[in-house]
Amino acid sequence: MAKKPDARPNVSKEELLKYYREMLLIRRFEEKAGQLYGMGLIGGFCHLYIGQEAVVVGLEAASKEGDKRITSYRDHGHMLACGMDAKGVMAELTGREGGYSKGKGGSMHMFSKEKHFYGGHGIVGAQVPLGAGLAFADKYLGNDNVTFTYFGDGAANQGQVYETYNMAELWDLPVIFVIENNQYAMGTSVKRSTKSTTLFGRGLAYGIPGEQVDGMDVLAVKAAGEKAVAHCRAGKGPYILEMMTYRYRGHSMSDPAKYRTREEVEKIKTEKDCIEHVRDLLTQGGLASDEELKAIDKEIKAIVNESAEFAKDSPEPALSELWTDIYA
Amino acid sequence: MATEVLMPALSPTMEEGTLAKWLVKEGDTVKSGQILAEIETDKATMEFEAVDEGVVGKILVAEGTAGVKVNTPIAVLVEDGETVSDAPKPAAVAAVAVAAEAPATVAAAPVAAAAAPVAASGWPHSDLPEGPTKTMTVREALREAMAEEMRADPTVFLMGEEVGEYQGAYKISQGLLDEFGPRRVVDTPITEMGFAGIATGASWGGLKPIVEFMTFNFAMQAIDHILNSAAKTLYMSGGQMGSPMVFRGPNGAAARVGAQHSQDYAAWYAAIPGLRVCMPYSAADAKGLLKSAIRDPNPVVFLENEIMYGRSFEVPTDPDFVVPFGKASIMRAGSDVTIVSFGIGVSHALAAAETLAGEGISAEVINLRTLRPIDYDTVLASVMKTNRCVTVEEGFPVGSIGDHLASTIMQRAFDYLDAPVVTCTGKDVPMPYAANLEKFALITPAEIVTAVKSVCYR
Numbered sequence: 001m002a003k004k005p006d007a008r009p010n011v012s013k014e015e016l017l018k019y020y021r022e023m024l025l026i027r028r029f030e031e032k033a034g035q036l037y038g039m040g041l042i043g044g045f046c047h048l049y050i051g052q053e054a055v056v057v058g059l060e061a062a063s064k065e066g067d068k069r070i071t072s073y074r075d076h077g078h079m080l081a082c083g084m085d086a087k088g089v090m091a092e093l094t095g096r097e098g099g100y101s102k103g104k105g106g107s108m109h110m111f112s113k114e115k116h117f118y119g120g121h122g123i124v125g126a127q128v129p130l131g132a133g134l135a136f137a138d139k140y141l142g143n144d145n146v147t148f149t150y151f152g153d154g155a156a157n158q159g160q161v162y163e164t165y166n167m168a169e170l171w172d173l174p175v176i177f178v179i180e181n182n183q184y185a186m187g188t189s190v191k192r193s194t195k196s197t198t199l200f201g202r203g204l205a206y207g208i209p210g211e212q213v214d215g216m217d218v219l220a221v222k223a224a225g226e227k228a229v230a231h232c233r234a235g236k237g238p239y240i241l242e243m244m245t246y247r248y249r250g251h252s253m254s255d256p257a258k259y260r261t262r263e264e265v266e267k268i269k270t271e272k273d274c275i276e277h278v279r280d281l282l283t284q285g286g287l288a289s290d291e292e293l294k295a296i297d298k299e300i301k302a303i304v305n306e307s308a309e310f311a312k313d314s315p316e317p318a319l320s321e322l323w324t325d326i327y328a
Numbered sequence: 329m330a331t332e333v334l335m336p337a338l339s340p341t342m343e344e345g346t347l348a349k350w351l352v353k354e355g356d357t358v359k360s361g362q363i364l365a366e367i368e369t370d371k372a373t374m375e376f377e378a379v380d381e382g383v384v385g386k387i388l389v390a391e392g393t394a395g396v397k398v399n400t401p402i403a404v405l406v407e408d409g410e411t412v413s414d415a416p417k418p419a420a421v422a423a424v425a426v427a428a429e430a431p432a433t434v435a436a437a438p439v440a441a442a443a444a445p446v447a448a449s450g451w452p453h454s455d456l457p458e459g460p461t462k463t464m465t466v467r468e469a470l471r472e473a474m475a476e477e478m479r480a481d482p483t484v485f486l487m488g489e490e491v492g493e494y495q496g497a498y499k500i501s502q503g504l505l506d507e508f509g510p511r512r513v514v515d516t517p518i519t520e521m522g523f524a525g526i527a528t529g530a531s532w533g534g535l536k537p538i539v540e541f542m543t544f545n546f547a548m549q550a551i552d553h554i555l556n557s558a559a560k561t562l563y564m565s566g567g568q569m570g571s572p573m574v575f576r577g578p579n580g581a582a583a584r585v586g587a588q589h590s591q592d593y594a595a596w597y598a599a600i601p602g603l604r605v606c607m608p609y610s611a612a613d614a615k616g617l618l619k620s621a622i623r624d625p626n627p628v629v630f631l632e633n634e635i636m637y638g639r640s641f642e643v644p645t646d647p648d649f650v651v652p653f654g655k656a657s658i659m660r661a662g663s664d665v666t667i668v669s670f671g672i673g674v675s676h677a678l679a680a681a682e683t684l685a686g687e688g689i690s691a692e693v694i695n696l697r698t699l700r701p702i703d704y705d706t707v708l709a710s711v712m713k714t715n716r717c718v719t720v721e722e723g724f725p726v727g728s729i730g731d732h733l734a735s736t737i738m739q740r741a742f743d744y745l746d747a748p749v750v751t752c753t754g755k756d757v758p759m760p761y762a763a764n765l766e767k768f769a770l771i772t773p774a775e776i777v778t779a780v781k782s783v784c785y786r
Contacts, residue, residue, distance in 0.1 A: 104563055118529070
């Protein structure tokens, strides 16, 4: 049974504070990344995760050590949520030696074997079979890990997604397909790209169960995640979670987002913001004071500023790095 | 009116087969569609049906006969009441008559005739280790390489279309399902992009996949994962994680399968940093290179050739025999000109060299074996000795491996050249179906002979 947002009574203060802290870290980090992009310190494409924080934070709360995750190019939030160091992520954005890929990957191509984060993929939809492949390996090796395979509503129209659904269900792979439906594939709304707008439902054709989840509510996300994880770990094969979410910023830093109204964005920000939601739960429930939350804000700001300083100070990779890591 | 029943061609590249079993005997009446015999090709045992009605007047080839050439008369059907003596005498079992026929894809008849015995016994490789060898086909060599590596490393597994229960579309994986089971010999749906991606992900998750493409033409559906996912991830991750895996399958033209099934991708994949690219010529190459490929921590594109699958060569029996990457093999030493080739091109180059020897031109034939890395040193040393170079490949001319070699030789050995490097390639056209046009589109030994003479000013 999927829990609904009013799971409030069962949630401890510590748990809520954890979510608050993790979501806030992602938001402040992304705001800083936007700023550094504006200053020319970050180049190329830079896709911000602002607005969607509850999805990764909620699902990470449902995971255990050993579980894997893989996503698209909108990947900074996923990396922070799985415990990768903000400094290493930011330094990769600035293309510096201290970055997770020594500056050779960039915003869209970052990995951490240690944290079981398998990218960061720039080709829309490619991460879907790759994620199923990680799950294939876990099943082959006989452990009970699951792989969270994230993709957007845009990728949901790629053919390889359905090739993967077919094989994932055929072979009972322990993979959770997380569709982050932020309603716009760059500038094309879901309605303008398909008549089959209930995206999780497409899995039913392959025998994969799934559900739509309020992706702006971290508690609902966590509850759905736990259900999906239990399904996978029980050897029942894949599960689809369609997270209804929203990105506040453009597709990338260079997107003016003219395809939607300012009012639409404002309405979501006002009514559905995932961080405000947890803040309300904490303050209205009398679980945390404004002062406590302000202290956390300050702490997060310090982490983000430190990451930005590190990303500016870390040297550019040595020219000799051009020629390394091509072959193992 | 008697009708000859001829040995049928049961696959695009079949040249001969074994008449495994007769299902009719002399005097039997047969109807069209009735199964006459079981015929074993190098890929499968197939049932062979009667086209015409009649009475089996005479069986000309006994069951169990191997090496029966396509189009050899194997039986005579007569009409009711007729006897076989009324039938026109078929030439004595035609194995001899047909043997002179060139393999379909080798154009110039005299040259091809020279090539045939050569291919059968196998040219010695310059660097085969001392020690015992056994004769095996390229197909058997590939199978043995996979089986040995799968026995040695439990994380190696094979995945692809028809690799398991069907025993391999080209029978490369025959028997592997029986030995290793469905966990390690994984039949996939027809979904190249999907399973190439899954295999690449599995390589990051601690396994060593061997992906079989039924042909590399189908790998076009999966090329994004080969390049963007498998080849580039080690670099993009700053060395944290690579893709230890092999993408293998037949590449290039088979015989009469038309434009969409006949393309050589050597130059395409060889252009990509992060990939290793192999193209074996002989069974020894095939076995030694595939073992190296499976053990290699990098993604390897392994380009095979359907026409070569059934050809036999000597292969070292030493289970530790491997062919290292980046090491060309000098197949034949010579002093007047260097012919550089790879894959099936080597057989054309060797045939040309034999013809040239008869005309007093001594050609050195280099088999590159790997196209990334390329053994430039061996090529350059040879060109510095012979001062002339001709490259041979089946692929298209624009942006060919030959183009790259010509450019490299020009930049690194210009002063040694007595003539421009000439590149022999397939013609710059989609592969036609018509037999004569296909022959014309493919590179031939005769063209290599002409090219060599031009660089020798003869």
